[in-house]
Amino acid sequence: ETGVTQTPRHLVMGMTNKKSLKCEQHLGHNAMYWYKQSAKKPLELMFVYSLEERVENNSVPSRFSPECPNSSHLFLHLHTLQPEDSALYLCASSPSSGGVDTQYFGPGTRLTVL
Amino acid sequence: GQNIDQPTEMTATEGAIVQINCTYQTSGFNGLFWYQQHAGEAPTFLSYNVLDGLEEKGRFSSFLSRSKGYSYLLLKELQMKDSASYLCAVIDSNYQLIWGAGTKLIIKP
Numbered sequence: 001e002t003g004v005t006q007t008p009r010h011l012v013m014g015m016t017n018k019k020s021l022k023c024e025q026h027l028g029h030n031a032m033y034w035y036k037q038s039a040k041k042p043l044e045l046m047f048v049y050s051l052e053e054r055v056e057n058n059s060v061p062s063r064f065s066p067e068c069p070n071s072s073h074l075f076l077h078l079h080t081l082q083p084e085d086s087a088l089y090l091c092a093s094s095p096s097s098g099g100v101d102t103q104y105f106g107p108g109t110r111l112t113v114l
Numbered sequence: 115g116q117n118i119d120q121p122t123e124m125t126a127t128e129g130a131i132v133q134i135n136c137t138y139q140t141s142g143f144n145g146l147f148w149y150q151q152h153a154g155e156a157p158t159f160l161s162y163n164v165l166d167g168l169e170e171k172g173r174f175s176s177f178l179s180r181s182k183g184y185s186y187l188l189l190k191e192l193q194m195k196d197s198a199s200y201l202c203a204v205i206d207s208n209y210q211l212i213w214g215a216g217t218k219l220i221i222k223p
Contacts, residue, residue, distance in 0.1 A: 004156070040122065042213040043201070090156070098209040100145050100164070105156040 002026050004106035006091050012112045013081065021076040021109045023091030029104070031097035032074040034066060037088040037108070049074060050097035081113045116140045118214035120202050125220045126192055134187045134200050134217045142207020148176055148187045149201040151216065157201055160187070189219075197221045 004025045013019050025032060034046040048056035049068040063085075065077040074091055088108045094101040119137045126132040138146070145164040149157040163169055163178035163185060175188040189196055202214040 040215055042118065042215045043203075045211070100162070100205055100209070102147070102159045102162065103211070105149075105158070107154070107156045110154075 004091060004093055004104050006089075006106035006109055008109055009107065010110045010112075012114065013078070014114050015081060015083075017081075018077070018079045020078065021089055021091075021111075023074040023076075023106055025072055025074075025091075025093035025104070025106075027093055027104060029093040029095050030071055031094045031101070032068060032071070033092040033094075033103065034064075034074065034076050035090040035092065037090055043090070046076075048097050055097055078111075081111075083113050086111055086113045116206060116212050118202055118204060118212055120200075120214040120217045122215070123218045123220065125222060126189075128192055128194060128221055128223050130192050131188065131190050132192060132219065134189070134219065136185045136187075136202035136214055138183050138185075138202070138204045138212070138214075140183075140204050140206045140212055143180060144205035144207065144209060146176075146178055146185050146205070147201075147203045147211075148185075149203065150198050151201060152198045160200075192221050194221050194223070 007022045030051050032049045036044040046060045047066040052068045063080050067075040090108045091106040092103040094103045117139045148160040150160050151157040161176040168177045173190045178185045199216040199218045201216045204212045
């Protein structure tokens with residue numbers, strides 16, 4: 001596998017379910033990101049990790065809980081979501097956080113909350 | 115506030131040329147990215163501009179005017195596979211990446 005991979009690609013869940021999104025990068029990067037992409041809206045940065053430490057949390061509701069066990073893996077744990085949380089969730093990585101490094105994206109998880 | 119403006123949707127003909135504009139108002143400027151995103155796929159890097167002028171890369175070129183807060187992506191000899199969304203993003207003075215909502219480009223035969 002190369003680049004940034006995400007699983008699952010599609011997820012349908014009820015508001016009371018608990019699920020997790022997984023991201024893995026094979027690029028040797030030190031920074032990883034979670035974004036939310038809704039139709040016709042700019043990408044919303046949710047979390048940034050640098051060397052497994054969270055460096056940014058953009059006022060994201062606590063029903064989203066990130067985890068970065070090592071620099072290659074990133075999870076987003078989901079609990080008691082709302083229908084408005086339905087969106088495409090993108091993971092990205094870059095050589096370092098901040099700066100002008102190009103971010104490399106995974107294909108995303110299409111989440112539908114019923 | 116910080117803002118990136120791009121047209122929501124554009125249509126062009128196969129073989130033609132199209133220019134996608136991006137204007138920005140940000141607190142400082144440390145560079146501008148263009149990404150391409152096919153439906154259901156990952157955004158992929160196209161170009162990075164930090165100095166004024168035109169950067170050419172094959173059929174795609176990107177232009178930047180920092181004084182005008184303006185960039186465009188120029189696509190030549192359009193192919194059907196160029197149908198995608200094109201995302202403009204600016205790095206502000208805090209090295210935060212500010213994203214536009216993207217321009218959906220539809221190519222017709």
